[in-house]
Amino acid sequence: MIKTIIFDFGDVFLTLDKSATTKHLKKQGISELDSETLKINESYEKGLISSNEFIQHYTEKFDGLSDEKFKKAWNSILIDFPLERLDFLKKLKTNKAYKIILLSNTNELHIDWVKEHVSVFEEFKSCFDRFYLSHEINFRKPDKSIFEFVLKKNDLKPEETLFIDDTLEHILTAQQLGIHTWHLKAGQEEVSQLFSKKTDLF
Incomplete structure (x- = not known):
């Protein structure tokens, strides 16, 4: 579960x-x-x-x-933040059925841009129980150490954890540690489809 x-x-x-x-x-x-x-x-x-x-x-x-x-x-890599994705996240938070964690490879210049151009960033951030950015924790995906850090820091069991990422290399490392995964295909799938795409886990 x-x-x-x-x-x-x-x-x-x-x-x-x-x-x-x-x-x-x-x-x-x-x-x-x-x-x-x-x-x-x-x-x-x-x-x-x-x-x-x-x-x-x-x-x-x-x-x-x-x-x-x-x-x-x-x-220039950073484009926009579709609000329907935030709506999905807010509903997930309201549900209170899951601990919600963000784990992102990012850097100060990118986050500074996001803070300036994405008006809902603080609201987005507040939806998470933990918010991990690689440049703040000194680890990055796909290194095993970043997943081990999150598991240990939050006392998580891999078999009770789902990791969602669009990069296959990151997904494969998580799988090696026994974490359930969804390799989301950007442009073809939406995060809001989580519960219909991963029915086997919920």
């Missing part, structure tokens, strides 16, 4: 265009990121370096890339 539902944020609640940042950087003449920069991205997502250090890495590495141009490219 499911007692806890762990939700991802991007492309579960917040609509993303995952190719947008790459497209924007290409317009600035940046066609490929080397392994050092990819590691910097991961470190930033884990909150191991500051936003200033992160931006500085890009602007010093790539000629002609200003702070503002980079921030615009970086945040």
